[in-house]
Amino acid sequence: MALITTKQILTPQPSGWAVGAFNVHNMEDVQAVVWAAEEAQAPVIILVSESALKHAGAAYIGSIVKAASERVNIPIALQLDHGRSYEVAVECIKEGFSGVMIDGSHLPFAENVALTKKVVEVAHDFGVTVEGELGRVGGKEDHLNVASQDAFLTDPDQVVEFVESTGIDILAPAIGTVHGLYRGEPMIDFALLGKIRALVHLPLVMHGGSDLPVAIIEQAIASGISKINVGTDIKYAVTDTIKEYFRDHPEEFEPRKVFGAAREQAKRVVGEKLLLFKAVGKAREVNR
Ligand code: 13P
Secondary structure: OOOOHHHOOOOOOOOOEEEEOOOOOHHHHHHHHHHHHHHHHOOOEEEEEEHHHHOOHHHHHHHHHHHHHHHOOOOOOEEEEEEOOOOHHHHHHHHOEEEEOOOOOOOHHHHHHHHHHHHHHHHHHOOOOEEEEOHHHHHOOOOOEEEOOEEOOHHHHHHHHHHHHHHOOOEEEEOOOOOOOOOOOOOOOOOOHHHHHOOOOOOOOEEEOOOOOOOHHHHHHOEHHHHEEEEEHHHHHHHHHHHHHHOOOOOOOOOHHHHHHHHHHHHHHHHHHHHHHHOOOOHHHOOO
């Protein structure tokens, strides 16, 4: 089916389960995500970071995702992940993305509000969903590298003002998760998440969904998270498989075999996440 917006995917707002949102970089990643979601009959959000856009091009990756979506019967949204400028958001909207995340978390509060609001105005004119970030998620994600001393949790006193004055559809709070692998034990502030959940009604996103223990994912969902972003675990599935492939077949020169093996492992990881997020069979619950 045709792409739908991230907001539609999150309507009615998932409760007791979460929609998986997965970072992709090329055709094989897109197929891995879409095929795993189809097998699971789960709605899914495909995320493209600025680095992935630079690598693949918004038009190319957009066309691949649309082609994949049209060949299955599950709800799929395509969203810019951590867009840092108005211009990149507009580029993605023009290429038919159905959601954009504008990440002004590196800016002072008032500037984050102003940038996010400007993106909301144009995105909503085109019926495109907007996710904003308040607080700053740490760690490394493609082009973004937020050192731990620069990361900070969401200030609950700013949440209502941020949501109301920007008009965003989805909120990504910083609750202690990080992008990339965790050094030591993940420290998630569930009390803060609970406070935020009580303050606003829009869907809440958990970034940094890789490398987390099952219990944390389950508690996050129980505490009101309804979209979980995963990137790093797929990257490792792909690159570890490629390394292993060449270790076992040093003479191989057929790219299809190598990338095909990597795609299979990426698909397995996505399928496991959808199961963990309790998203299996939820395609029919989404308002299309
Ligand atoms: P991970 O790479 O840690 O899974 O984080 C992905 C993410 O939050 C994308 O926005």
